[in-house]
Amino acid sequence: MHLSPADYQAIYLTLKLASVVTLILLILATPLAWWLARTDSRAKGFISTFVAMPLVLPPSVLGFYFLLALGPNGPVGEAVQALGWQALPFTFGGLVIASVFYSLPFMVQPLQNAFESVGKPLLDAAASLGATAWHTFFTVVAPLSKTGFITAMILTFVHTIGEFGVVLMIGGNIPGVTRVASVQIYDHVEALEYSEAHALSALMLVFSFVVLLIIYSLRSRKAAES
Template identity: 55%
Template structure:
């Protein structure tokens, strides 16, 4: 067993899945985290609870409901079918959607915390200096929240790489589309190919450690980790 005989496809696929999921999550979580940090609406607590659900739910619950929801008999599956898009389970797009839901709290919570920690004073000052809402968001909120944004991106990326249960349930183990690293490792272990399993699992361990170490070093003491 040497490096040349490693199947690289699941590795690239996993990196692609994690990158796309991270972009999707950052685009969604920045405005969402901003709203949650500033709002006094009664919806805040119920919505926060909903968004935190993936933290506590077994991935099998999410996988099970996604399979039913996105399948041809489910409401979302019916919609995608009528739009001529086919159904999403067992496709890469389906995995991106599942991963985005699954990793949402890992992106949302650091961002929300960061925005909450800024407080309202810098914005009030900026408002007296006639900064527009957009200007206040871009030149005050985002720079001050950069540690939170960085944590969010890194955690969303790393958590997606480590995803397993949901992928196993709605992925169908298709090489090049849904056979991600964690599933490939599972398959190697189940078929007693321990050498291949060691290469991938050891690599994953090292990668995860380096990712977290970098995160801790870069963001120093101000970093807040979700769990």
């Protein structure tokens, strides 16, 4: 199997994007999932729907609105320009922001499920022993949600690797900046370079299969434990 330097560059960029997005989502989605798991607020339904939107929306729709919002005439774009920063569309930063939203449900939902399955009784028990909500989260909830964290991180990582529509809309196709592996495959096919497209596609296929296999074996092991 032959991969060109451009292919390696695309793979490197893809892995970098997926790592950054997974890390950012881990920090942002954990408190959000914790809030969703615990709250009785009426806003819960609204927020849950918002989080789940990327699951049903065509990525191009999401990308289109990001393009408008982040563009020079969009609300975010104007603010960014007022601060003297570079406009976000067609940059790695813009890609990261769009990907964070695109992969949000893949981080939030497994975490929320894991947090909910810990159950209020154990939280009450920890509180009665003098633990603050923070302490309970780090000593009881997080350790008991280990599998949830692993699943959420892997799904987010893999899903970010697999995105295409959002990337194309907001990131375009700039080598080394926004040309990730899925876009590179598209380029190869457009140029009728089928063997090159094959190499990269097969790599992603095997990678996705192995990763999902890990998740499912983790889950069945956890089910066997409990």
